[in-house]
Amino acid sequence: MLRHLIKYNFKTYIGNRLNLFWNFLFPFAYMIIFFMALFSLSDGSSGLDTIRLAVVPVHENESAESKTEALKSFFEFDGHEGIWDGEALEHPAGTEKTLLLYTESNETESLKWLENETIDAMILVDDEISFKVKPGSSLTPTVLHEILASFERVNKTQTSITSGYQEGRFTPPSASDTEQLEANRFIGIDKSNRRTAIYSQFIYFFAALAYITYFPLNTGVEVIESIEPAQSDQALRKYVGPVSKTKHFFGALIPRWVAHLLLIVLLFAFTQLLNIDYGTDYPRIILLLFFGTSSAIFTGTALGALLPGKQGPKVALSISIPLLFALASGMMASPLHSLIMEKIPWLHNWNPLGMISNGLYALYSGGNLERYYQQLFGLGIFNLVCFALTMLGVRRSRYESI
16 A cells, blocks of 8 residues: 555656646756856856956055965965066966966056956955955956955954964963964965865855755645645545555655655756766765755654644745755855854754755865764754654644544
């Protein structure tokens, strides 16, 4: 009987036109639109033209000079100090193309270069860093905003650590550690064991794939709707038969679950056709996506089983919860993601969509897989909790025999 129910539910679920669009076609359309909007970011620095910059200290004093040197040092993560070849700022001989090419100058000359489109932007170094870009630039302001925001975060963190050593709140192993820390301020994390450097703009693509993975939350709600007599006429008709509600539950759950596991594999393959780079550890990526899709479906079944009444509020929750989690994970606005990570980091780190994006990031960065397995373990615990809540809600609802 269970095999028959699975076969029947699979055919009806696939054949439903509304499901076919929202659950099977919409995710592909979403990835296409998302890719078209941000296609220039999808291949790291090679997908972006080099941004030519003029770094301009606003005041001639020791503080401005120190901050200017710190900013230029920070640009070394993917940049070079350019050389002038006639009227063009070019990479030094023998160096590869980088995201940033910078030179230091004064404001008057930099404005002239900007007007003549010799450079793409000028950065004004003051108490607060600002920038101006040439007219018609589309991605340059976005990229510069992210780079400078990262600089300010790193600078703030490094200053706090250095101050801690100087004030005696931290005890360095040797007296020279404070000077060494200051000297190495922007060397950053050792990336010698990484497959490639990670650019901050990739957060959009990690969060987008995580959102699509966690998208079928309403599918779980539909599973409960199809077996609870108080929630639909379809379930009421089933209840007059001799088959138990538990069998009906698994008969409705399994085909939907399997369909979305297959769908997420196809979606990931589709992102590879679009040349969105999530790394090459495909088995672990697929395993993470399986856990993520399962968490969406079991979140939906838990909502459907625990919240009584009609489907309206549950449908609203199934739409708003993934959007909230995506916002926390940086898919919509990176400044909000930074604010969330500073004020309420648990909203990103403890939600399934955040765990999916963290797992993708951990795999992409390479090296130790401990963080990846932490995300996988967290998703596994989340799935078990949601499944237990689902079974508790399904079993508590009893009805008189007709």
